[in-house]
Amino acid sequence: MGEGRLSGFPELGPVPAVVEYGAGMEFPAVARTVLAPVALLAALTACSGSPAPAPAASSSSAAPVEERVPDRQPHTLVLNATGSGSLKQITYTLDGATQETGPVKMPWRQSLTVPADGKPHQWTLEITYSGASGEVDMYSVVDGKESVHTASGGHGNVTGSASIGGSLEG
Known part of the structure; x- marks a missing residue:
């Protein structure tokens, strides 16, 4: 070699x-x-090569992405009192604003608009009856769906009251 x-x-x-x-x-x-x-x-x-460096952050000030909240619509709250006989007095309240009416014959209905503000709204419905016998059915309907329901009744010369209430987010 x-x-x-x-x-x-x-x-x-x-x-x-x-x-x-x-x-x-x-x-x-x-x-x-x-x-x-x-x-x-x-x-x-x-x-042994090191990974490629990450791209530099942009120096432009882009606006932050905002999460879209679906458009809120006001709710429709319908208070109802049905049955036989008449009512001496009806009192209903929405967010502390009280309205009274009476005497009334049944069926009775009152439609209320609840603002679309994302806050809780309190409501009540109270009835007073006296005199003849009968039954009273009270219920609420929110946006077309029944939400709270109660019944009250008696026979003979009856005097009494009943109430329902609830909370609804606007």
């Missing part, structure tokens, strides 16, 4: 010109000596 010298590299001593590799295969010594470290360096560089 012959010996050779690589120019541009520090002196490493004699380098064989041809190395026998396996069953009669020859691999040039220069290629093995030069290419193996280069291939190793390329593999290490590819594997």
